[in-house]
Amino acid sequence: MRLAALLLFIVLLPVPALGDRLCSPAVLSGVHIEEETAGFVINLDYPVLCRADVTRTLRDHVCDALAAFKLEFPEHDLSEFRHKYEMFVRFKTWTAAGGRLASVKLHTMVYTGGAHPNNWPETWVFDMTTGQRLGLGDVFSDPAGALAEIAPRVRAELRRTLGRMALDDMLDPGTTPVPDNYADFILADEGITFFFAPYQVAPYAAGEQAVTLPYKGLASLLSPALSEILP
Structure with a gap:
């Protein structure tokens, strides 16, 4: 009888959903992508977070941006402009609320001629219990x-x-x-x-x-x- 009651108690206990569990530490490491061809210099970094879905979001964004960059000037070979086109990405991360929130900033620099490169920030804030972008x-x-x-x-x-x-x-x-x-x-x-x-x-x-x-x-x-x- 006691065993049956104990089993019933265990069954009735609320079980947190996997998505509601907080992984730690929020930021694990980084990924580096480096490539140099006759016409391009590529040097990209993005972070690896403790949620695979969040990392995939950042990875896909960086890889999509790289593909778009290459496709825009596929035949650049220094024959018309004697400088390699460049793309650099660096990241910085922050956490808040005891690791519940993780923020990522990517700083992208692209040079395709002209007086100077173009630079811009892009940011993400994630709820690390759900993977939701805020x-x-x-x-x-x-x-x-x-x-x-x-x-x-x-x-x-x-x-x-x-x-x-x-x-x-x-x-x-x-x-x-x-x-x-x-x-x-x-x-x-x-x-x-x-x-x-x-x-x-x-x-x-x-x-x-x-x-x-x-x-x-x-x-x-x-x-x-x-x-x-x-x-």
Whole structure:
């Protein structure tokens, strides 16, 4: 009788779904892809995270970008432009909420002639218990309202850090409170950081820009789900 009761108790215990289990550490290693041909130099890195589905998302993105780069100039061989075309990708990672959230930033540099390479950031924020990629709609209860409050803070900080390189005709449109301007962000323990590519908010010479806003000043804007797990 006791054995039957014990077995019944075990059967009735809630069993967490595999997708709800938190793997650790969030970031395991990195993958390096290097190739040099008569016309190209390829040097790419992307991270390996502890969820295979998350790693596949990043791997597929990098490989798709590489394929598109090669297909755009398949016959480049220095005969018309005596410099190899180049593609470089580097990554940086952050975790927050005790590893529940993992953020990845890829920085891509492509050179296909001209005065200088093109550079841009791309970011992902993953819930490591589910593999879900989080967007602005997951971070803020009211994304449109949140961006309306955030934009002036970001603009003011960029104007301060850029100094004489701050140009209103670039800074103002590049920080207008629309989702595309704030699509590249990460979540770390210290706050949310927004990244801006060269030319988005400042001249190329100013480089990539980043603004971090502490969660303390965003408490009323965050979604309930994130408010529960962020510091």
